[in-house]
Amino acid sequence: MNAQKENRFAILLDGEAEPSEALKTIVSCRQVIAADGGIRHAQALGLQPDLWIGDFDSSDSALAVRFKHIERKEFPFEKAASDGELAIFEAIERGATDIVLVGALGGKRSDHVLFHVTKAISLAQEGIAVVATDGRQMASPLLGGTSLKPFEQDDTTFSIVGFSALEGLTINEAKWPLNAVNVPLGSTLTLSNVGNRNTKIQLVKGEAILFTQLER
Secondary structure, three states: OOOOOEEEEEEOOOOOOOOOOHHHHHHOOOEEEEEHHHHHHHHHOOOOOOEEEEEEOOOOOHHHHHHOOOOOOOOOOOOOOOOOHHHHHHHHHOOOOEEEEEOOOOOOOOHHHHHHHHHHHHHHHHHOOEEEEEOOEEEEEOOOEEOOOOOOOEEEEEEEEEEEEEEEEEEEEOOOOOOEEEEEEOOOOOEEEEEEEEEEEEEEEEEEEEEEEEEO
């Protein structure tokens, strides 16, 4: 196996995913696990899944024929975890230290989206690098005691959504900088900022998601 791929995984979920050039770059050189209907994103992204996992209630006969050569791992419909979470478990069992959740931020089910972003926070707490994306935006966990220098382009629109009250949030080199500010849960203070290649974000305490717009 390519050494670059060994511990890096892309998991294809059944939400919306725009096959943007940004997303194609993000998922390159990774092992690929498709969660049920998420396999529909593989062709548009130029990916060859290594494993297809789930209860297959979201996969039609056309997908079954197109990807009949892919190894499958099937689970019953009534189970204690979603197909996406089962795919994450499988990736971790295979040694994943870096995971991209494709199709995690859009679709018909807002409850699934919230589970995906909170799962991203949980994975980050376990020391796994993780982002969730739909090809147009990216969600990255921001945990207390950590810092990020997240942007590769200038004029990048971003928001920080707290999943707890945030303590000591500092944003340097952005349109609206902050210096060791406490942000109450539910505050829109950190909605729609603009960063650049030099932007640095630090958080003393709390859990949040950094939403970055990939497509202008």
